[in-house]
Amino acid sequence: MSNVFTFSIGRKLIMSLMGLFLCAFLLVHLGINLLLIFCDTTEPFNIAANFMASNVVIKVFEIGLFGGILLHIIYAVILTIKNWFARTVGYKVGNNQQTSFFSKYMVHTASIIGIFLILHLMDFYVKAKFLGGATSVTYEDGKTFHDLGALVIARFHIGWVVMVYIVALLGLGFHLIHGFQSAFQTIGLNHPVYTPIIKGLGLFYSVVVAAGFMAIPIVVYFFK
Amino acid sequence: MDLTLKIWRQENAAAKGRFETYKVTNISPDCSFLEMLDILNQQMIENQITLPVCFDNDCREGICGMCGLYINGRPHGPDKGVTTCQLHMRKFKNGDTIVIEPWRARPFPVIKDLVVDRSAFDKIIEAGGYISVSTGGVPDANSIPVPKKKADVAMDAAACIGCGACVASCKNASAMLFVSAKVSHFANLPQGKVEAKERVKNMVAKMDELGFGNCTNTGACEAECPKEISISHIARMNREFFAAKIL
């Protein structure tokens, strides 16, 4: 076990496990965010978001999440640099015709996600948590919450913010179309029957996640 | 057929190479790609234009794996499931320009023109791609029972001829398909099981050490492999590796 992560395959294992962990996180994140556009008031979203921000179990997961993102990125950078060094002289006609489309752009889509991640965290997470950017709201039962819903809705009334989110989410979707099924192959799960199903599931998941998250700024901008 | 060839010329490993353009005329569509190059070299020798183009080849029937050429952006050219020596000129059109390059990967340095040093693959095999048994009399066939399914998988993996097209086609210059074919071949057979753990650890370590890239599951290798070896062997190697390292 000791030095498994000094091996190429060991590093890929970390990347794929963290990637799948992030995929699971995105589903929870999406579920909560959709409350914003499917409910008439921001109350359900605020209750859910405040629960996520205060619950102890969730806090442990949050540390895991940041650690996961960090590990995924660190190993991605190591692998990518090593891959560049593996071919220092390129081809004259090297168009990678047989390379699957989305796998060619993993570094590009990852860079978009990476930059977006910083902006996104600054926008909401840091603002609400450390800068007191969220006002308080009290509901009928007398409990007081951070009004994160109002913060989000205010942001999504700015045109360029909405555009940034759409571009970033396209990047995320493309990253996941390759990434989701690639993770299973890396873990060693390849099967004549199940692999095509996993690929289909990955495509479905990527479209749902990208389109679902994209719907939020768009709906807020036009209708809320 | 009349063709324009753009061929990588490089005097030796240390020299800086360049592309040179040559014309060949009257090529029969039934020629193999290597025969077409033979005709080109014949012309060069007879007319004393330049030194002939060096390229590797041996069996010329798709079994030795020597004849790797990167043709118009694809290892072993445009045909599927064949080596360069089995590629026919009828796959090209009269008047075509064909760009011919050597394999490009840091562990495969160019020796001369289109010839690369593929001994990195030999080093990976030396690290564990064998079964250590003392030789003796030939054992009876079927004295060790092998289930048909496993025998088939092992046989598919054993079809690898070590040509290096997987490395050449991979955007990461990864050798995972080659290494996994060897690991998978032995791991499926009772004779290979005994040393399976040591084998996969040592071969992967050697592959990393030699500077091959990391697999990102792009699928290019299995599409370009002249023996059509499947990336399911890569998944099997990963399983074998995790079982050896973690369990």
Ligand code: HEM
């Ligand atoms: C929500 C965020 C993200 C998710 C859900 C995610 C998911 C995944 C998954 C599942 C894989 C496949 C892993 C494998 O086959 O081993 C992957 C690969 C990769 N990820 Fe991410 N990722 C995310 C963010 C990022 C970020 C921020 C970066 C870098 C800045 C990044 C860089 C990469 C790279 C370079 C690969 C490998 C490319 C390849 O296998 O072809 N990812 N990602």
Ligand code: FES
């Ligand atoms: S020369 Fe032997 S495989 Fe082509």
